[in-house]
Amino acid sequence: MGMTMMYRDQEVAAGSIGDVFRLVRSKSATSRSSIARTFGLSPSTVGLRVDALQRLGLVAEDGEHESRGGRRARNLQVAAAAGFVVAVEPGVRLLKLAIADLSGTVLHSVRLPALADQPPVEAVATIWAEVAKLFQAAGVPFDRLRGIAVGLPAPVEYPSGRVVLPSFMQTWSDAKVPDLFAAHTDVPVLVENDANLVAISEMSEAEDSHNDYFLAVLLGRRIGSGLVADGKLLRGFNGAAGEFSHTPVAGPSVISCVCSLESCLESVASGAAIAARLSELGYSVDIPSDIIALGRSGDPRVLSILREAGAQIGTVLASSVNFFNPRRVVLGGALSQSAPLAAAIRAELFQKCLPVAAQDLDVSAVADPDTAGARGALRLLLDEVLAPARIDELARVALEESAQSA
Ligand SMILES: [Zn+2]
Structure with missing residues (x-):
């Protein structure tokens, strides 16, 4: 294929x-x-x-509605159960899967322990077994699988699906994920960067979507972003568009980064960096919600770490906004729920970007960061499969x- x-x-x-x-x-x-x-x-x-x-x-034709001539006309609609698609998100802490029908309705989703250090061939075999289980759990026939979309926390070469410089899951570097799935299935397998999926989940569904112009920023363990211009996702020539998190900042780095640049934003202000700084101060931080809870407690040392990180992110984001002039900046990922972090990003952004780029700029958070990746993956997949x-x-x-x- x-x-x-x-x-x-x-x-x-x-x-x-x-x-x-x-x-x-x-x-x-x-x-x-x-x-x-x-x-x-x-x-x-x-x-x-x-x-x-x-x-x-x-398509199924059912129901009746009054047509213009007074005759009864039947409604046409997508036969939702004619096929099913699966979104897979292998993350640092969790492996998330969701199955939807052809109308995009999610039937079932699961959160499993992360694949950890499984090399790609084994990881894909594990995922494939979980896809089969997902069909069982949803009570739908496995032979109606129409496609799989995989969201990865790494730049993904388009359209080959080759993984480039992942921040973690290092053994996945250079893996051509669709080829690995070809050992198990011949349905289309799409591989996409996780921040791009958040961007796709935020794209306007209107037919007339040319004015859709935005930057989606994923604030998770790492920092990523997806660009949408004229209603289209911009992947860049190699699939690496939006990787602004490897811009060097004032620092200091608290974690190492795959980019090997001195004090890149990700090594200074990403979720993993914030967690490392909190741990250094003796706080127990395991999952993103720990960071959010600590921020809510109002502890001044925690607030200062979050505000500093937000300011660093806002500064780099401001130059992206000046360059790209989006209509909106949408914050996604677990840490978009941290009020002090988001407030600091917003304040720095409006302070540092050009008035002409800031005057109509809207900065908001995605509605449900936990499911945004899956929603984007399923939408991408259905647009390809159908x-x-x-x-x-x-x-x-x-x-x-x-x-x-x-
Ligand atoms: Zn970096």
Whole structure:
């Protein structure tokens, strides 16, 4: 299977089977007559398109609503149970998995102990076994798996899915994750940087999303970011766009970093660095919520560490905002919930960036940082698995097969 072939990036003919499915999926047309009007197609052509989608099992026609002519029209909708997709997030502390149907509804999710130091081949085998268990737990047939998306805390080369310089899980460096999954399955496997997934979860779902212009910042154990311009994710030439956390700052470093630069932001102000500084002072810090709880306690030594880290992050972020001029900055990751840290980032950002870049800038936190990565992964995956070009291809293959058997 070629990872270089991303169906979602391919254009299709207006009103093709896949294009009709896109319309039904977006709920912008839910009857045959509205599809016909949208594309200027004859009712018989629309009938052929809908029949093809029904033969693929992708749309269901049910319910009735009043059509304009007073006749009863039936509603078309995505046959949600026709397939299932899985989001996988291997993290430092946890391995998270979530399964959703084709409408994007999450059916079940699990949080398991982290893969720790498992090298990629073993790790992928473990993940694959967990995917099977997830289907069992959700009570849906495993043979309807349509795709897997893996979110990793590292830059990921696009579209090959090769992992570049991970902050942890060092044995994953250079691993081509989709190729490792190919030993187990031939469904599409997408691999994406974790901060990019947070950005995707925040992208506007409106058809007219060209004005969507933002920077999503992941504040977790590490610091990452995803850029969205004109409603599109910007990955950069090698997939490393948004890696602003390796910018050298005043310091001092309290942890080592893979980038090997002296006092990069990540080694000074990331969640791992904050935890290290708190531990040095004798605080017991194990999970991100410990940092958040300590910040809430109002302990001045803790507050000063959080404010210093926030100021360092805000300073580097300000130069990114000046350069990129986003409409919004969205803070994600567990530490976006730390009020003193977020307040310090915001204060420094507005103080340091240009008035023209700051005047309309909105700084907010993602609604649910714990599930943002999974939501982004499932959305990315469904856009690929149900891409109009892929549906057209499935319809073409189905037609050929029925012609051969006839
Ligand atoms: Zn670094």
